[in-house]
Amino acid sequence: MAFPQTRLRRLRKTGALRDLVRETELRPHHLVQPLFVALAQDRPREPIDAMPGIDRLSISAAADEARQLHDLGLPAVLLFGLPAEKDEEGSGAWDDEGVVQLATRAIKDACPDLLVIADVCLCEYTSHGHCGLLRSDGTVDNDATVELLARTAISQARAGADMVAPSDMMDGRVGAIRSELDADGLTDTAIVAYSAKMASAFYGPFREAADSTPSFGDRRAYQMDGANPDEAVREALLDRDEGADILMVKPALPYLDVVRRVKDATRMPVAAYNVSGEYAMLKAAAAAGYLDERAAALEALTSIRRAGADIVFSYHAKDAAAWLQ
Numbered sequence: 001m002a003f004p005q006t007r008l009r010r011l012r013k014t015g016a017l018r019d020l021v022r023e024t025e026l027r028p029h030h031l032v033q034p035l036f037v038a039l040a041q042d043r044p045r046e047p048i049d050a051m052p053g054i055d056r057l058s059i060s061a062a063a064d065e066a067r068q069l070h071d072l073g074l075p076a077v078l079l080f081g082l083p084a085e086k087d088e089e090g091s092g093a094w095d096d097e098g099v100v101q102l103a104t105r106a107i108k109d110a111c112p113d114l115l116v117i118a119d120v121c122l123c124e125y126t127s128h129g130h131c132g133l134l135r136s137d138g139t140v141d142n143d144a145t146v147e148l149l150a151r152t153a154i155s156q157a158r159a160g161a162d163m164v165a166p167s168d169m170m171d172g173r174v175g176a177i178r179s180e181l182d183a184d185g186l187t188d189t190a191i192v193a194y195s196a197k198m199a200s201a202f203y204g205p206f207r208e209a210a211d212s213t214p215s216f217g218d219r220r221a222y223q224m225d226g227a228n229p230d231e232a233v234r235e236a237l238l239d240r241d242e243g244a245d246i247l248m249v250k251p252a253l254p255y256l257d258v259v260r261r262v263k264d265a266t267r268m269p270v271a272a273y274n275v276s277g278e279y280a281m282l283k284a285a286a287a288a289g290y291l292d293e294r295a296a297a298l299e300a301l302t303s304i305r306r307a308g309a310d311i312v313f314s315y316h317a318k319d320a321a322a323w324l325q
């Protein structure tokens with residue numbers, strides 16, 4: 001018998017053959033673009049230093065951007081808001097005339113078919129930058145925060161958000177948000193739960209973008225220890241049982257094993273968030289001439305899909321959609 005009988009290289013020829021046997025697809029409809037919308041800014045677009053290519057948008061610039069993203073085949077945007085003023089409680093989050101509520105209405109008017117996912121958290125709205133209500137000892141009060149998060153989600157859903165995405169990591173918030181939405185007749189509003197959100201160094205550029213760096217301490221008392229994949233699966237199962245429609249793992253690239261385990265344990269729709277630091281690393285390497293941005297970004301996004309993510313939230317979504325046309 002001639003050696004080798006099996007030649008895996010037979011199917012690797014560039015073109016139709018290679019396409020025919022590709023196991024993982026990456027298409028624009030798998031991608032979601034996060035947008036930063038700001039109420040009090042002079043210009044329609046303000047660049048974010050650590051995230052080249054991503055701007056803070058005024059409400060009308062966000063509506064324009066949404067139309068372009070929809071034309072590129074993206075199904076959804078994720079909205080983060082920067083209020084005109086912050087306070088101790090983060091009351092801008094549940095203001096019916098707040099930044100995310102206004103942006104949601106403007107985007108749904110401009111582009112009704114594009115899904116709006118509203119991020120539910122208080123850290124962009126609190127003067128201290130923590131994700132919830134502080135007790136006098138400086139710790140975050142879980143149960144009091146959950147009430148404010150539910151109030152925020154209702155206000156966003158009433159403004160027209162198709163989905164709400166709690167990213168705060170308080171215990172019990174998915175169940176509370178689900179019951180409050182249902183009690184308000186908002187039974188079709190879906191919940192994308194940031195189930196396994198790690199305390200991560202990769203959120204740095206986001207905190208510049210959203211002006212949400214905690215003024216003291218860190219988020220380790222509520223965000224997960226990245227070393228704990230079993231706990232990540234428990235978080236995912238709890239969120240599923242509390243009524244989450246989609247489960248998210250965040251960040252993505254340093255946690256691909258967690259994406260796979262959550263997918264296998266739940267068989268639910270799973271999202272992974274390719275976060276600001278992952279984007280910034282690639283941008284910096286590309287700017288220095290060390291990496292081919294397009295090839296590296298498409299490879300990274302494909303690897304997140306391969307790990308088991310049905311949906312990838314990424315700052316590269318818009319570029320990737322254009323590259324994939």
Ligand code: PBG
Pocket residue numbers: 119121123131167168202203204205206207212219274275276277
């Ligand atoms: C807020 C929130 C954060 C991100 C999404 N929602 C930051 C944080 O927890 O500090 C990070 C997203 C990114 O880095 O792209 N709770």
